[in-house]
Amino acid sequence: MDYGFYNLSVGEFPDRVNAIALCRGDVAVDVCRSCVNNSTRKILQVCPNEMEAFGVYELCMIRYSNRSIFGVVDKQPSIYRANVKDVLDVVLFNQALQTLFARLIPKAASGNSSKKFASS
Numbered sequence: 001m002d003y004g005f006y007n008l009s010v011g012e013f014p015d016r017v018n019a020i021a022l023c024r025g026d027v028a029v030d031v032c033r034s035c036v037n038n039s040t041r042k043i044l045q046v047c048p049n050e051m052e053a054f055g056v057y058e059l060c061m062i063r064y065s066n067r068s069i070f071g072v073v074d075k076q077p078s079i080y081r082a083n084v085k086d087v088l089d090v091v092l093f094n095q096a097l098q099t100l101f102a103r104l105i106p107k108a109a110s111g112n113s114s115k116k117f118a119s120s
Contacts, residue, residue, distance in 0.1 A: 002031050003115050004060075007070060019064040025117020035060035093115050 023032035
């Protein structure tokens with residue numbers, strides 16, 4: 001069964017690459033694969049000489065590295081691009097975000113272990 005999570009390791013040390021890809025839970029398999037393929041091309045254009053990269057896109061995310069990444073959380077990307085649009089009322093925005101997360105977290109955490117996704 002396809003749950004939108006993929007991982008792959010290719011090569012031998014020191015030329016081994018580990019990769020993971022994850023699609024949003026509401027994305028069809030063909031759309032997911034298309035996002036992963038397009039994102040892979042894009043991240044290799046933006047970071048052509050990097051040994052590690054992490055890209056988050058609208059429908060999927062990809063990560064690759066020459067070191068082990070399976071089951072490893074990387075909390076500090078070294079380079080990122082932020083949304084440059086301003087929030088008019090930061091307090092109201094953060095309250096709305098907290099309300100949304102409070103509804104989505106239990107929904108995503110419930111059910112079986114194969115797919116943890118929720119939307120509002």
